[in-house]
Amino acid sequence: MAQGTLLYAQSGGVTAVINATASAVIQAARTRQVRVLAARNGILGALREELIDTSKESIATIRALAHTPGGAFGSCRVKLKSLEEDRAKYERLLEVFRAHDVRYFLYNGGNDSADTALKVSRLAAEYDYPLTCIGVPKTVDNDLAVTDCCPGFGSAAKYTAVSIREAALDVAAMAETSTKVFVYEAMGRHAGWLAAAAGLAGADRDAAPHLILFPERPYVEADFFARVRETVERVGYCVVVASEGIQTADGRFVADAGGGQDSFGHTQLGGVASYLAGRVKDGLGYKVHWTLPDYLQRSARHLASKTDLDQAQAVGRKAVEYALKGMNAVMPVIVRSSDAPYRWKIEPAPLEKIANREKKMPAGFIRRDGYGITPAARRYLEPLIRGEAPPPYGRDGLPKYVSPKNAMVRKKLADTSTQ
Template identity: 80%
Template sequence: MRKGTLLYSQSGGVTAVINATASAVIQAARRHKVKVLAARNGILGALREELIDTTKAPLAAIRALAHTPGGAFGSCRYKLKSLEADRAKYERLLDVFRAHDVRWFLYNGGNDSADTALKLSQLAEASGYPLTCVGVPKTVDNDLAVTDTCPGFGSAAKYTAVSVREAALDVAAMAETSTKVFVYEVMGRHAGWLAAAAGLAGDGKDDAPQVILFPEIAYDEAKFLAKVKATVDKVGWCVVVVSEGIRHPDGRFVAEAGTVDAFGHSQLGGVGPTLAGVVKDKLGLKVHWTVPDYLQRSARHLASKTDLEQAMAVGEAAVEYALEGMNGVMPVIVRTADSPYRWKIAPAPLAKIANHEKKMPKNFIRKDGFGITEACRRYLAPLIRGEAPPPYRPDGLPDYLRLANTPVTRRLPPLQA
């Protein structure tokens, strides 16, 4: 058995397949006879020395994680600042790691998490503590740099495309005497990947969604209303998909709420109902709207098989990289072919990922700014392919797992606020 313990932590908003990554991490570590602890509620659990002993969970439960949504060990939105500004907290993390002989740290998250893992690896090296830090990719926004796609995105994209396709049939059926415009809000603060995924719902020129609003394109109300009116006049109805992060030409969010979250990001107040109100007031049309919000990232029943396989592959690779001493890296997905779709896992430096953001390429957005191109469709289509349904109970509900999460005994004084 290798000397030392591996600590796994989940960060930020969870996905339909983040637990599949956790499952792969724990199973891979067990094959190497390495003990795995998990931080309760993400990096906060590590700071508070609230750690979970995954060795207490039977193999069947660890395998069942792969079909369970949410974050099995808890996650959090908590950003550590620079080493200078938050040095005491980074030092506290190293103290906790020393107390539990943590030699490998796997941080499963997005841009901010990659930054934290990188800084922690730098501090450990400067302090002479033998610690290998590996970032593990996860985000429904698909905005991580370097990796071709992000585990979690494919399933959210599939949910979005299917939901828009189904809702469009409903709208078309009712348009003669009822709803003329349906507005569907998707996640995506700065990058319009999920909005683009909605474009997979339709095949023809007049198929829904007829209007997609991307954060990469400044919102022009007059142009938007003209497009909606022209669509209703021609088709009889219109489905609008809007990214939560669309902005006015001056950079203000269309739906900025005036507050910020734990990462310092502006809280967005619901652009879907905002646009619905604009359409109703300016065009006089009957409008319905929806904000699926958490449903986009928790819909494990509609997960993409491709996404599930990639989520498990990065988890397994992260363990291998860590045990090989590959410090400050992240296993990323490399696309090797579009047709047939082929991909592989490769290591990438965290320095090239941390605090970088991948937005939609210009050639993925149609020239009129309201739809996706064939190049975008070729990129997105393989990511939502395949079904991976969870097992179902006799009562018709998915058989999801809830771990007991046995805590380990604390060895340090409580964290000082």
Template identity: 60%
Template structure:
């Protein structure tokens, strides 16, 4: 009996280290060639399976696959595409099984966040109903750090490091010019419902009154008057004020500080962005201070040049563990990081049932946020600090990082009909 092939796909917003997980899945699968045949990667995530666009990673050299460890972005392409609920339509899920059956695929590794774990769970359930054995394993990834069960999410540590460093550097700039120029600086970071990234910027503050002076969390409704008073007091005392604001910041009535009322993404979420200029406009109108703002946007999730070594190691570890879970017979689970101690920092990799992860969201604990709602507590710092430890620089050529360049050779299609999305 021939061994089954594996399908690997990247999903959602990419990170500085998601390719480290891809590297681990492919390298580990190659070591288990008595149980896993080839690894096919989905071109542009799950769409690659629906469209039967499969990349044959066996045609990539060991050196190229190894270079993924230090390459940002999604090397095989990712997508924001949410499969319909099974009760609403089974067509997409049945198409996945058809493609997997046509290419003799017996393993499905899905590298993503909450929605991705839901997809992996549903594919596992439907494959069983259809009588087609398929091992489905989730590989955690998200800079939002909002997956449950796992202590933290690969991708977050590097984004956190970038934001903490950027906040610290920008604060020195503002401090040096505040007497005659900018008084207020606002940095907008990602995070719709969970303020982990905003909290990470708080690591820049080592001593009392160090910037950032104000952090705006999505978990805490923003009181406009208290916010403006804090800005005024800080500026008068320190000469300047540095603010880090989550894109998902909301006012007390539940409305976003800044959001489009008409534009939604593929998951039906309001398109966010613009909280920094919105806050700056309010500050200018009410307090008259000169301001500047920055939007970290894609920079925070793609900054491989300053990735956390811990994050890189964990991204590789969860990819490796996913394959090991699969070949030992585990199914419908996600590899997960387990924190064993803070000081010294120790961690290991375990597993979480997909039904305990899918569509759940972990927000900042209230004891991680200071009483005035504008900062992080010592317990939050103790949780975050180990995740940004160490540097894992890519190789450089002529002053720029060298990243992997894949051939991306497609597998010949075996189904006659294309799939209409």
């Protein structure tokens, strides 16, 4: 039996399948008779010594997490700074780990979380504390370096592509006397992966989405207007998908909400779809509708990709395996070995090659005119949205999701104001 306790924490925006990773982590650890604690609300819970005893949950509940969206133990957007700037917080983490005999720390998140796990591993080594830190991949933005794709992305991509195909049928039916332009806003601050996924909805020039706006390409209003007009005149209507992070040539976010920055240093964005809709209406005179799916993109477990679910569970199981083997400061990443048939495997990658690195859309994935995806992008994206994995439904017609008890362990340290 392995020695010590495993601490699992979720970070940043949750996904339709992050709980599937949590479920896999807990089940794999239980099989090896390793105690699992979960930090309440991510790294904040670790700092506050607010730790959940997952052994209080039944195996049925743990298994049901695999089809439950959200973050079962709570997450947060808190980024620890450098070891020098935030040393007290890192030392507090080690103090909590010592108090609860935590020997394995699994941090389920994106770039910043990988960075935090890497720094914690370095501090533990400095203090000669036996701790194995594993970064576990998660993000709907698909922007993690090294890994072929990120658990969470495939399901959000499927939701996006299905939504565009369905909405386009609605717009087409009403275009003669009603809406001429429909604008859909996709998540993606600096990388246009989700916007690109919308391109799977249509395979030819006249199929929606007709125009995709990527953050990797500067937004030029005059050119955009010309293409909207040409599409409406040719097809009868125009479906536009815009990444929330599109920028003008001078680097200004089109949807900068003027709300400053969050703890991750991200500019608060707000409403690129409504902005574009207003500009098109005023500039071209078309009737326009727009939508901001926002959290729906990442919480739509009812439309999850089976591929995504399988990968989310696989990285969770491998994370436990790597931790118990003492493979410190690594992340289980997805490696694609074949497009057709689609084949993939999980391999370890050093956190230092992932932390704070951002994977943007390759130039070869964006159509030469900048408004669509290429066949190469389609070959990459299509396998990620394949397969259905619906949750069980109750007699009330709604999915049967679960809410863990989240019983807390007794605190052993003095309360601090560390946050």
